[in-house]
Amino acid sequence: MAVKKHSLASATVRSHEGGADCACEAKGHARKAVGVDPEIKEANRKRLRRIEGQVRGLQKMVEQDRYCADIITQVASVQEALRGVARNLMRNHLHHCAAKALRSGKREDSEAMYDELLEMIYAHLR
Numbered sequence: 026m027a028v029k030k031h032s033l034a035s036a037t038v039r040s041h042e043g044g045a046d047c048a049c050e051a052k053g054h055a056r057k058a059v060g061v062d063p064e065i066k067e068a069n070r071k072r073l074r075r076i077e078g079q080v081r082g083l084q085k086m087v088e089q090d091r092y093c094a095d096i097i098t099q100v101a102s103v104q105e106a107l108r109g110v111a112r113n114l115m116r117n118h119l120h121h122c123a124a125k126a127l128r129s130g131k132r133e134d135s136e137a138m139y140d141e142l143l144e145m146i147y148a149h150l151r
Contacts, residue, residue: 060121069110076106111149 080103086096119142126138 058117058122061117065113065117069113072106072110076103076110079103079106115145 079099083096083099083103086099123138123142126134129135
């Protein structure tokens with residue numbers, strides 16, 4: 026069985042020909058989550074629409090030369106909202122993709138998932 030390597034940021038994710046080794050399906054270089062809870066997906070979509078509105082508000086604040094401290098406060102609010110979306114996505118990824126890869130009993134798949142998770146944590150804890 027041939028092994029493909031897919032790059033996600035600087036992490037390497039391996040999948041075998043014919044199917045992915047996690048709950049995420051690989052098609053070419055694009056991967057698609059298949060275990061997403063519909064309620065979490067809708068909550069993320071709503072949150073992202075609110076964030077989009079907040080960013081438009083930030084643009085207006087900058088255009089209107091609003092007080093820097095007020096803009097910075099709003100930037101922090103947007104950042105926290107984005108972190109909330111990321112937490113939901115991480116929870117789903119751990120519950121589905123990571124759990125399946127780690128339980129697979131395949132050392133290569135487990136190691137690839139550990140690497141991916143560590144890279145995600147390191148990249149987002151800055």
